[in-house]
Each structure stands twice: as C-alpha cells, then as structure tokens.
Amino acid sequence: SGASQNIGYASKKSHLFRNLSHKVLLPDRSKVFDKHVSACHAEALEKLGIDFEDVPYPVLHVTDEGNNKANLLLKKHGLTEHSSYGLVHFTARDDIRLWPAHECAKSIDYLSEKVGKVIIVSWLDQKEQAFVDKIKSFTRHEVINLAGKVDLETLLAIVKKAKIFI
Numbered sequence: 001s002g003a004s005q006n007i008g009y010a011s012k013k014s015h016l017f018r019n020l021s022h023k024v025l026l027p028d029r030s031k032v033f034d035k036h037v038s039a040c041h042a043e044a045l046e047k048l049g050i051d052f053e054d055v056p057y058p059v060l061h062v063t064d065e066g067n068n069k070a071n072l073l074l075k076k077h078g079l080t081e082h083s084s085y086g087l088v089h090f091t092a093r094d095d096i097r098l099w100p101a102h103e104c105a106k107s108i109d110y111l112s113e114k115v116g117k118v119i120i121v122s123w124l125d126q127k128e129q130a131f132v133d134k135i136k137s138f139t140r141h142e143v144i145n146l147a148g149k150v151d152l153e154t155l156l157a158i159v160k161k162a163k164i165f166i
Contacts, residue, residue: 062157070157077144079117086111086118087162090135091128091147101131105138107166112141115163121155124148 042052062070071081079085088111090104111118120135120143122128132147150158159165 060156062153062160066153066157069151069154070161073146073150073154074158074161077117077119079144081161084116084163085144085161086115087121087159087165088118089121089166091122091125091131098131101134102138104135105140108135108143109140111164111166112139117142117144119144119146119158119162121150121158122147 045052067081074081074083074085086108088104088108090099090107092098108118108120118141120132122132125148129147132145136143136145146158
C-alpha cells in the first residue's frame with residue numbers, strides 16, 4: 001500500500017510481515033493468560049499514536065425488525081417481551097477457556113431460581129453445540145436452547161431484554 005505507516009499482527013514464525021512499519025505480536029493463547037486479545041488491539045492502536053482511551057465504544061442499535069424477530073422467538077418459548085430471563089454464553093473456541101459443563105449448569109440452575117427462565121446461546125459450531133448439550137444434561141431446570149439458532153441482530157435484541165447476561 002502507499003500508506004506512510006503499516007501495522008499488522010505477526011507471529012514469531014512469520015516472515016510475511018517484515019515490511020510493516022509497526023508489528024504487534026499476538027500472544028500464544030494456549031500459554032499466555034494475562035493479555036486479552038482486546039489489549040493486543042489496543043497496543044496496535046498505540047503504535048500509531050492513538051490512545052485507546054480516546055477511541056469511542058461502538059453503539060449497536062437494534063432495528064424494529066430485530067426486536068420483532070426476538071419477540072416472536074421469545075413468545076415461541078413462553079416469554080413475553082417483558083419477561084424476566086437470564087442469558088448465558090458459556091462456549092469458547094479454545095477448550096482452555098471453557099468452564100466445566102457441570103459448573104455452567106450450576107450457574108444456570110441458580111439463575112433459573114433467581115430470574116426465571118434461562119436462555120443459552122452459542123455459535124453454530126458442532127463442537128460448541130455438543131458442549132451446550134453437555135451443559136443441559138447437568139441442569140435441573142429447563143433451559144431454552146437458542147445455540148446457533150439466531151442471527152446477530154436478533155441475538156442483540158435478546159441480550160438487551162435479558163435481566164442478566166453471562
């Protein structure tokens with residue numbers, strides 16, 4: 001590119017990024033737990049002289065269509081748009097970041113007793129779906145399984161309506 005500065009992520013093994021004016025080394029997630037990926041992105045901004053604290057947080061807006069789809073989905077599961085429910089997302093791409101399934105189930109049971117029904121969500125990945133099924137096998141309360149079944153806008157509307165999101 002003709003940009004005066006180029007920034008990118010490099011690994012210790014990669015020689016593809018030697019032409020970058022700024023390099024940010026992403027940590028090996030299987031060995032490093034003290035740095036979140038968002039901190040790596042912040043470091044990239046700092047290399048360009050951008051203070052991460054000055055970057056505004058994005059605001060996501062739900063359209064009427066997203067709200068309507070969420071309300072229909074909630075209604076299908078016996079909830080109204082004003083119902084109290086908890087929402088959980090216990091899956092992760094890396095196994096090392098997963099809570100044990102039986103502990104996730106304990107959290108769901110506790111939430112069920114405190115806020116009512118609990119909805120569980122995840123991506124449409126077979127591995128994540130299997131983990132959700134494993135969690136459900138340990139719960140004492142009914143769980144509404146929307147894992148892999150909602151688009152991002154509908155999910156956002158469901159998150160906004162939830163009493164608590166874990």
